[in-house]
Amino acid sequence: MFRFHLKTISLLVSTSLLLSIFLVVVPAMADNPTIEPWELLGAQDTLLNGLCSSGNLLLATTGEGFHIYNHQTAQWTDRTWPGWIGRGKYAVVKSALNPNRLILGGVNAWFKGTLFYSNDNGENDTLVMESNGGRVTDIEASIDIIPTLYACTWADVVDGELLRSEDDGASWTLITGHGHHTMTALSVIDASEVYVAGDNYLSATTDGGLTWTNLQSNLPDNQGVYCLLALPPYTGLPAPDKSDTADNDTEKNEFNVDQLMVSNDTALYRYDFETDLWDTILPSSCRAIAHQIRQTDTFVYWTETYAVTWDHRVMFCKDQDWDNWEDVTAELSPGTPIDIEANNWGVFVAMQGEGVYRSEGHLHSSNVPGNQTMISLLAYPNPFNPATTIKYESPKSGHGLLQVFDMRGALVKTLVDGEITAGQHITNWRPAGLSSGVYRVLFKTDGQSVSHQVILLK
Secondary structure: OOOOOOOOEEOOOOOOOOOOOOOOOOOOOOOOOOOOOOEEEEEEOEEEEEEEOOEEEEEEOOEEEEEEEEEOOOEEEEOOOOOOOOOOOEEEEEEOOOOOOOOEEEEEOOEEEEEEEEEOOOOOOOOEEEEEEEEEEEEEEOOOOOOOOEEEEOOOOOOOEEEOOOOOOOOEEOOOOOOOOOOOEEEEOOOOOOEEEEEEEEEEEEOOOOOOEEEOOOOOOOOOOOEEEEEEOOOOOOOOOOOOOOOOOOOOOOOOEEEEEEEEEEEEEEEEEHHHHHHHHEEOOEEEEEEEEEEOOOOOOOEEEEEEEOOEEEEEEEEOOOOOOOOOOOOOOOOOOOEEEOOOOEEEEEOOOOOEEEOEEEEEEOOOOHHHHEEEEEEOOOEEOOOOEEEEEEOOEEEEEEEEOOOOOOEEEEEEEEEEOEEEEEEEHHHHHHHOEEEEEEEEEEEEEEEEEEEEEE
8 A cells, every 4th residue: 555645844933033943954064974773673564554653653564554663662552453444544633632532544345445543542533524535644733832733635536635634633624726636645844834735736825725826837747746845944953054045935935844845756855945947866766755954962962864666775864965865765675665754853764564674874973873772861741831850860870961952952950960860850940031932851870871952932
């Protein structure tokens, strides 16, 4: 089963200051790292059809349900119904309001799209909508204090549907005017700015679906658009030097995105806001794309872009150097890569019928993967306002240091600096006088360190 799914891990609210920690545009600053080996993580399911990343969960969707991997506990939970027709899932999103709530999209036995919510992480679910036709291909959420959800469907005979929920998936309303017959992927920048891929073009709205802009431009006609990636500008990091291009694209760009990519039957394209044209950045048709930022403890940054091609390769590009893609498929088990996700815990590839594989990605030499297996750090809620609870754990007693930095590396707050006992500890952070934005919590003890990025919304 083919699954067409947006690779964006979470995006932030409409102000360009609040942006996802995964989707950034920064200059090339890191050394030339090498790919860490791939390892089988689990979910060996013959009906595996894709991946979703939401919060601390990785979800492997299948024709009979889905599997949940919790990054904090490193445990899988099976939510499949073997042999049941109509239980297939293609998109799952974790609620930002309820830690046990999932919003699920799939297809039933009559090939109609289905939308559910579950308040016990998928053990039981409630059907809230059945589409006119076609499966739910994507669900995405804005990262607001009260997120807005969008879902889209793929239909053959009737038109697919674009839907919106403002009550955490309990009900959905139909959005019209986008012009799509079939829809494959979404990108939600905020409650108003949404990108929809499908048919043979891309469309966008900045007013919640009241008006739409067709962004097909010079994309080849009569070719399906399979995947989409929209990256907002990231103002928390040093920006590339644009002194040689005084008339940069910010004057022409009416959208709150810095990078916009789509793939169709021909290639992977990037939109040039200066010319309103698409440039080829990878001459291969891609079924999935993902983007990630990497960061060392010394605040050295680099970006990683991954693509799964239709000819069964996993491609990697560092710091948006589009002329130098690297094939990183070699260490994977022989098989067919069908989807990819990237987040703070690594890079994850779904192999058709063979399970999910994980790599640490292209890491700087000072970011040793093993360092984060012994100690742990978590903040919830995240995003937060006005306070967040930080949980940190160490297997040994000793000196502990818990600090908060802004994204330029400046120390904001020292929460703990002293002896700690073995086990889990909890502290609250209620920032005062700080602006909305992305901050980094760093925990150090016993020669190890782990970091967690949090988002303050005001």
